[in-house]
Amino acid sequence: MRQAGRYLPEYRAVREKVDFLTLCKTPDLAAEVTIQPVDIIGVDAAIIFSDILVVPEAMGMQLVMEDGNGGPRFPAPIRSHAQIDALPVPDPHSKLKFVLDAIRTTRNNLNNKVPLIGFSGSPWTLATYMVEGKGTKNFRHIKELIFSYPKDAHFLLDKLARAVAAYLSAQIEAGAQAIQIFDTWGGVLAQEEFEEFSLQYIRRVLSLVKRSGAPAIIFCKDCGHSLEKIADSGADVVGLDWTIDIGKAREMVGSYVGLQGNLDPAMLYSTPERIEKGVQSILKKFGKGRGHIFNLGHGVLPDTPFENVKVFVNAVKKFSVQYH
Ligand code: 1CP
Numbered sequence: 365m366r367q368a369g370r371y372l373p374e375y376r377a378v379r380e381k382v383d384f385l386t387l388c389k390t391p392d393l394a395a396e397v398t399i400q401p402v403d404i405i406g407v408d409a410a411i412i413f414s415d416i417l418v419v420p421e422a423m424g425m426q427l428v429m430e431d432g433n434g435g436p437r438f439p440a441p442i443r444s445h446a447q448i449d450a451l452p453v454p455d456p457h458s459k460l461k462f463v464l465d466a467i468r469t470t471r472n473n474l475n476n477k478v479p480l481i482g483f484s485g486s487p488w489t490l491a492t493y494m495v496e497g498k499g500t501k502n503f504r505h506i507k508e509l510i511f512s513y514p515k516d517a518h519f520l521l522d523k524l525a526r527a528v529a530a531y532l533s534a535q536i537e538a539g540a541q542a543i544q545i546f547d548t549w550g551g552v553l554a555q556e557e558f559e560e561f562s563l564q565y566i567r568r569v570l571s572l573v574k575r576s577g578a579p580a581i582i583f584c585k586d587c588g589h590s591l592e593k594i595a596d597s598g599a600d601v602v603g604l605d606w607t608i609d610i611g612k613a614r615e616m617v618g619s620y621v622g623l624q625g626n627l628d629p630a631m632l633y634s635t636p637e638r639i640e641k642g643v644q645s646i647l648k649k650f651g652k653g654r655g656h657i658f659n660l661g662h663g664v665l666p667d668t669p670f671e672n673v674k675v676f677v678n679a680v681k682k683f684s685v686q687y688h
Contacts, residue, residue: 366411366502366662366663366664367401367405367407367512367663367664368397368398368400368401368406368411368413369374369410369663369664369666369673370666370667371664371666371667371668371669371670371673372400372401372405372512373406373670374397374400374404375397375400375684376623377584378393378396378397381430381659383429383430383631384415384431385427385429387413388413388415388418388462388463389462390413390467391462391465391466391469392469392526394412394413394414394462394466394469394470395413395466395469395470395473397413398410398411398413398466398470398480399473399474401639402474402477402478403676405459405612405673405677406677406678406681407478407677408478409478409479409480409481409542409643410470410474410479410480410481411480411483411544411633412448412463412466412467412480412481412482412483412535413466414463414466414483414542415436416483416485416489416490416546416548417436417438417471417486417488417493418460418463418644419454419460419485419524419527419528419531420438420439420490420493420494422453422454422456422459422460422527423451423453423523423527424450424451425438425440425442425454425455426439427438428537429544430463430476432564435499436493436498436499437493437498438493438494438497438589439497440497440519441494441495441496441505442494442495443495443496443505443620445513445516448516448519448520448523448550449519451520453523453526453527454527454530454531455530455559456531456533456534457534460531460534462604463531463535463538464534464535464537464538465538467480467482467538467539467540468538469501470539470598471538471539474660475494477578479541479542480534480539480540480541481540481541481542481543481581482535482542482543482544483535483536483545483553484528484531484535484543484545484546484547484569485528485545485547485548486519486528486545486546486547486550486562486565486566486569486584487521487524487525487528487562487565487566487569488547488549488550488553488561488562488565488566488570488594489525489546489548489549489550489562489688490528491509491517491520491521492506492552495509495520501652502567503534503552504649507602510561513575517561518561519561521561521565522565522568522620522642523567524670525565525569525572526572528545528569529569529571529572529573530568532545532573533573533574536573536574536575536576536578537574537576540578540640541578542578542579543573543578543580543581544580544581544582544583544603545566545569545581545582545583546583547562547566547582547583547584547585547587547596548585549585549586550562550563550584550585550586551584551585551586551587552586555590556588558584558587558589558590559593560591562584563590563593563594563597564596566582566584566594567597567598570597570598570599572597579600579601579622580598580599580600580601581600581601581602581603581626581657582597582599582601582602582603582625583602583603583605584603584679585605585662586605586607588604588605588607588608590599590686591608591616591617592616592617593611595616595617595620595621599621600621600622601621601622601623601624601657602617602621602622602623603624603625603626603659604622604623604624604625604626604659604661605625605661606625606626606627606628606629606661606662607615607661608626608653609642609649610623610625610626610646610649610650610656611649611650611651614650614651614656615653619654621655622655622656623650623656623657624656624657624658624659625646625657625658625659625660625661625678626646626659626660626661627642627643627646627658627659627660627661628642628660628661628663629660629661629663629664629665629668632660632664632665632668632669632672632673632676633665633668633669634671634672636672636675639672639675639676639679640675640679640683643658643676643679643680643683644679644683646658647680647683647684647686647687648687650687651687652688653687656687658680658684661674
């Protein structure tokens with residue numbers, strides 16, 4: 365899940381000098397903040413520093429990142445067939461070259477110390493931001509699109525699936541050793557609509573990506589209802605949020621996919637004792653054997669005490685040896 369960011373003083377120091385999008389678009393700096401959690405926290409893999417929203421930007425949408433609580437925003441959201449029609453499927457080698465350069469620089473600087481994960485938003489999650497224009501509570505506009513204009517919704521999602529597949533293939537070619545698809549908003553749909561508007565397009569992406577042996581991790585937040593279908597989508601690893609019992613998930617799908625997760629990130633606001641207890645509980649639920657990538661059930665939350673992220677990583681290393 366997301367591991368760089370504001371909880372790290374070293375990240376804040378870099379961000380004081382440049383704004384967020386400049387950081388994403390300056391490969392040397394992106395590589396630097398990608399490697400920070402590896403060196404400072406001791407995580408076992410790096411995830412390339414970028415954002416899912418650079419893909420809509422590469423399709424021609426203006427992206428604004430507001431500091432403070434504003435977050436990312438598209439001032440001219442997609443609200444018509446004509447706008448969808450005008451969206452190109454971008455060539456990642458030109459429009460997203462800065463991400464590919466950041467991957468190449470990071471691989472070089474990591475020198476095989478840990479593997480590097482590339483990522484993209486899922487077509488559905490990208491469509492959500494493109495149509496809403498910003499974070500939303502009730503998803504009014506994107507849901508109006510799928511319920512009232514389903515053909516247009518499919519038109520948009522199909523373009524996004526092709527864009528995401530080309531982007532992930534280019535990341536693998538540039539050196540990403542695994543890829544992760546974030547479906548942050550899959551869980552706002554009922555099961556039937558999740559299948560039609562989200563999972564179908566994740567499957568499509570996976571069928572198109574030139575994986576060259578790189579495993580694919582699929583994380584659909586709040587989608588426990590569709591665990592078996594997600595595991596059957598062509599994923600190698602399924603990311604779990606904290607609402608799913610990882611022991612039950614292992615019983616259901618653990619014989620054919622790996623599982624990633626799933627500590628509640630809010631537990632990192634708590635005490636070292638509570639964090640260690642939480643880590644042990646998840647290890648016990650998964651049980652002995654291979655196939656578990658320990659992680660949070662979503663990204664590190666803002667203002668998480670930096671020491672507690674270290675406590676978490678150390679606890680995973682300390683207690684997991686009993687379960688090998
Ligand atoms: O100024 C800052 O530092 C802004 C905070 C921030 C960071 C650190 C944003 C804005 N994006 C990122 C980096 C980022 N985003 C990574 C890099 C890897 C890492 O952190 O280690 C990744 C993987 C993402 C992916 C991302 N961006 C997702 C999917 C994963 C998830 O957390 O659900 C989503 C939904 C976004 C959108 C986004 N970008 C930033 C914010 C604040 C948001 C959420 C906006 C919202 O929904 O309101």
